[in-house]
Amino acid sequence: MTEQLFSAASEVDRAFLFILAFAVGALVLVTVLMLYFTWRYHHTRNPEAVEIPGSLGLELLWTILPTVIVMSMFWFGWTSFKAMRTVPEGAMEVAVEARMWSWAFTYPGGKRSAVLVAPVGGDVKLSMTSRDVIHSFYVPALRLKMDTVPGLTTTAWFNASAPGEFDILCAEYCGLKHANMITTLRVVPAEEFRQWLAGTDAVGSRARELFETYGCTGCHDLAGGAGAGPPLDALGGRVADVLLPDGRKERVTVDADYLRRALLEPEAEIVEGYDPMMPSYQDQIPEEDLEAMVQWMLTGDTAGPPPGRELAEAEGCMSCHSTDGSYIAGPSFRGLADSMRSVRDASGALREVRADDAYLRQSILDPGALVVEGETPIMPGYDSLDAAQVDQLVEYIRSLGPQDGAGAGAPQQ
Structure with a gap:
C-alpha cells in the first residue's frame, strides 16, 4: 500500500484489508474443500453414487455465516464512506476545476494555482467540477477518489498529517492526453501556507513551479x-x-x-x-x-517570468500548448502570434486569418468560433478571465517570438 497521509484513510484501508482477508480465506477454503472432496469421493472409493441426506445445521451455517460476512463488509465500507464524506465544520474550501488535460485550484480570495497546496493538519474541502468531460480526481496518499462532472459540483475533503509532495492523477479516461493529467498535492507547514496564500513567498513558489514544469523535482530536491x-x-x-x-x-x-x-x-x-x-x-x-x-x-532569488506565464500555468494551458515549438495537443505558443491560420467559421466556411491580438483573444474566450482546419474543437472557453488577464496571456504568447521551424508538420490551431 502507498503511504497513508489522511487519518480517515485508515477506515478505507481497514475495509480493504477485511475484504482482502475474506477473499483470500474463501479462496483457501474452497480450494481445500475441492481437493478433499475430489479425494474423498473419488470413484475408486465410491463406485456408486449415494444420496447425502440434508442437514439443518449445515443449511443454517451456510445461510447465517455469509450473511454475517456480507453485513460486516457493509459495515466496514459504510464507516469508511462516512469518514471520507463528512466534511468538518470550518474546513477551508478550495474549488477544483478539471479540464482536458489539467487541474486548476481556486482558493478563498481568488488565488489560483495549477498545484494543490494545503497546510499540515488543516481541514480542506474540495468543491469539484469539470469544464468538458468526466474526469476523476485521485490522490493515492489520501485514498481519495471523486469524479468531476460537467454541470455538477461534487465534494470531498482531507486533512493531511505530514508535509511533502504527493501525486494527483485523473482516474477516468478523458481523451488523448489523459496520461498527462498529472499534478501535485503540496503539503506545507501552516505558516508557509499562509505566506503562499498571501502571495508573499513568490520566490520559493515560483521556483517550484518552474522546476516542476520541466520535471526537475522528480530527481532533485529543492531544500537540500x-x-x-x-x-x-x-x-x-x-x-x-x-x-x-x-x-x-x-x-x-x-x-x-x-x-x-x-x-x-x-x-x-x-x-x-x-x-x-x-x-x-x-x-x-x-x-x-x-x-x-x-x-x-x-x-534563492528570482524575479520570475512575466505574469502571463504564471496565468497560463495556473489555467492549465501548458497541458496542451508548449513554449518550445513542439506539438502536444494544441499548437505551441512559440511562433503563434501573427502566423497565418486556416480556419472554419460557424458556417463551415474556410478562410485564412492572421493570428493577431484580436484573434488570440477570441481563441482564448471563444475557441469554437474559428476552428483551425484539421483540428478537433476540444479547447474550453476561458470566459472566467477578465480583460486584463486575457491581455496578459496575449502578451506572453507574443513574447515567445517566432517558431524558427520548430514543430514543423504539426497541425496548426
Missing part, C-alpha cells in the same frame, strides 16, 4: 534533501567534484555558466557519485525560464 540527482538550493559558490567525458576528475566552482551547462549539456560534467541519467534541456526551456531557474539555484 537526497534524491536521484543533487539538491538544487543555494548552489552559488559551492565546489563540486565532477567527471568529464574522458574520465578525468575536475573540481569546479558552481556559477551561472556551470548551471547552464548542467541543464543544456548534462553529460559534459557529471557530479561525482551520481549516475549520468539526466536528459538535455537544449531547445526545450525558453531563455527567460532558464535564466530564472539558474538565478534561483545560485541565490
Whole structure:
C-alpha cells in the first residue's frame, strides 16, 4: 500500500484489508474443500453414487455465516464512506476545476494555482467540477477518489498529517492526453501556507513551479534533501567534484555558466557519485525560464517570468500548448502570434486569418468560433478571465517570438 497521509484513510484501508482477508480465506477454503472432496469421493472409493441426506445445521451455517460476512463488509465500507464524506465544520474550501488535460485550484480570495497546496493538519474541502468531460480526481496518499462532472459540483475533503509532495492523477479516461493529467498535492507547514496564500513567498513558489514544469523535482530536491540527482538550493559558490567525458576528475566552482551547462549539456560534467541519467534541456526551456531557474539555484532569488506565464500555468494551458515549438495537443505558443491560420467559421466556411491580438483573444474566450482546419474543437472557453488577464496571456504568447521551424508538420490551431 502507498503511504497513508489522511487519518480517515485508515477506515478505507481497514475495509480493504477485511475484504482482502475474506477473499483470500474463501479462496483457501474452497480450494481445500475441492481437493478433499475430489479425494474423498473419488470413484475408486465410491463406485456408486449415494444420496447425502440434508442437514439443518449445515443449511443454517451456510445461510447465517455469509450473511454475517456480507453485513460486516457493509459495515466496514459504510464507516469508511462516512469518514471520507463528512466534511468538518470550518474546513477551508478550495474549488477544483478539471479540464482536458489539467487541474486548476481556486482558493478563498481568488488565488489560483495549477498545484494543490494545503497546510499540515488543516481541514480542506474540495468543491469539484469539470469544464468538458468526466474526469476523476485521485490522490493515492489520501485514498481519495471523486469524479468531476460537467454541470455538477461534487465534494470531498482531507486533512493531511505530514508535509511533502504527493501525486494527483485523473482516474477516468478523458481523451488523448489523459496520461498527462498529472499534478501535485503540496503539503506545507501552516505558516508557509499562509505566506503562499498571501502571495508573499513568490520566490520559493515560483521556483517550484518552474522546476516542476520541466520535471526537475522528480530527481532533485529543492531544500537540500537526497534524491536521484543533487539538491538544487543555494548552489552559488559551492565546489563540486565532477567527471568529464574522458574520465578525468575536475573540481569546479558552481556559477551561472556551470548551471547552464548542467541543464543544456548534462553529460559534459557529471557530479561525482551520481549516475549520468539526466536528459538535455537544449531547445526545450525558453531563455527567460532558464535564466530564472539558474538565478534561483545560485541565490534563492528570482524575479520570475512575466505574469502571463504564471496565468497560463495556473489555467492549465501548458497541458496542451508548449513554449518550445513542439506539438502536444494544441499548437505551441512559440511562433503563434501573427502566423497565418486556416480556419472554419460557424458556417463551415474556410478562410485564412492572421493570428493577431484580436484573434488570440477570441481563441482564448471563444475557441469554437474559428476552428483551425484539421483540428478537433476540444479547447474550453476561458470566459472566467477578465480583460486584463486575457491581455496578459496575449502578451506572453507574443513574447515567445517566432517558431524558427520548430514543430514543423504539426497541425496548426
